[in-house]
Amino acid sequence: MDLLSIVGVILGFAAIIGGNYLEGGTIAALVNVPAAIIVVGGTLGAAMLQTPWQSLKLAASHLRWVFSPPALAFDQAVDKVVRWAMTARKEGLLGLETMAEMEADFFAQKGLQLLVDGTEPENIRSIMEVESHVLEQRDIDAAKFYDSMGGYAPTIGIIGAVMGLIQVMSNLSDPSKLGSGIAIAFVATIYGVGFANLLLLPIASKLRNLARLEAQFRDLMIEGIISIAEGENPVAIQLKLNGFLHR
Template identity: 60%
Template sequence: MDILSLLGIILAFAAILGGNLLEGGVLSSLFNGPAALIVVGGTFAATILQTSWPVLKRAFIQVRWVFVPPYIGMEDGIGKVIDWSVKSRKQGLLGLEGLAEREPERFARKGLQLLVDGAETETIRSILEVDLENREQRDVDSAKVFEAMGGYAPTIGIIGAVMGLIQVMTNLEDPATLGSGIATAFVATIYGVALANLLFFPVANKLRSLTRERSRYEDMMIDGIVAIAEGENPRSIELRLRGFLP
């Protein structure tokens, strides 16, 4: 569990609600069903319209990374590569076959299998880099879904505000309806701006950050696997891979 992400969301909304209370407002004034329907419904509708189903599905599955990020163990990765290097020098590349079958990471398993198959170093690098780039692009596309939501939400909030003001203007002779119309107008704007800047943009940036970390890890694995194929000394490989550590 990423405590900082959870704490960030709690503090963000606590600041908004707490500030409202300190200014003498009441919480009920910030809860407006029509405004929420306009902003949330409109934002999701616009995002669904511009996004393909596979990308949308992956984005909503991947959003759990914000609170439960994937494990990216750079030190563990270096340790694994060094173990592979030592074993390959003692038993040859075919000695890695058993490790390839038991390796839980799909990317590392693919690299080990290429080593066992005796692929050329440039072939190994090319295949793994294509795999990395495709995975990275899918992850970036997931982050862009939430960036799109952050872009649409404030604009939809303005639409909600205008709709509320229209209701006010068309019912000036009925004072009982003025309050709800004005509330919808201002609350819709708050919803749009708050969701964009306190939720959607931070989620998108967090996913991008995790994507960069994962790509750095896989870049490190590629360098390590290629170095094994070239027969480098385990100590030299370790020194090179430690350059990837933050």
């Protein structure tokens, strides 16, 4: 669980609500169902329109990463690669076959299988780098969904504001209806700008950062597996891979 993300969300909304309270406002004044429908529905619809189905499913599944990011233990990965190197030095590359079958990480498993199959180091690098690039681009595309929502939300909020003003202008002769129109106008703007800057854009940035970290983790595996294929000393491999720990 990422406590920093939880604290960030709570702090952001507490600052807005608390500031409103200190200025004499009430929470009820910030609650407006029509404005929420306009902003949330319009923003989601616009983002869905531009997003392919597979990217949309991935964006929904990656949302949990914001509060529960994938565990990327770089130090443990270095130790694991060194153990593979020691096994390869003692038993040969075929000695890694059992480890490949037991490896839970599909990316590392694929690299080990390439080693066992006797694939040339340059071919291993080419195969694994292509897959790593595709996986990184896939994760970035998932983040773009929230980026797009963050871009649309303020504009949809303005549309909601204009709709509220239209209602106000059409009911100038009936003062009892002016309040609801003005409320929609201002609250819709707050919803659009607030959701974009407190939730949607930060979520997109967080997912992009996690995609970058996962790509670095795969780079560690690539360098380690290539080093084993080239017959490097396990101690030298460890020293090389320790560079990934200074991220």
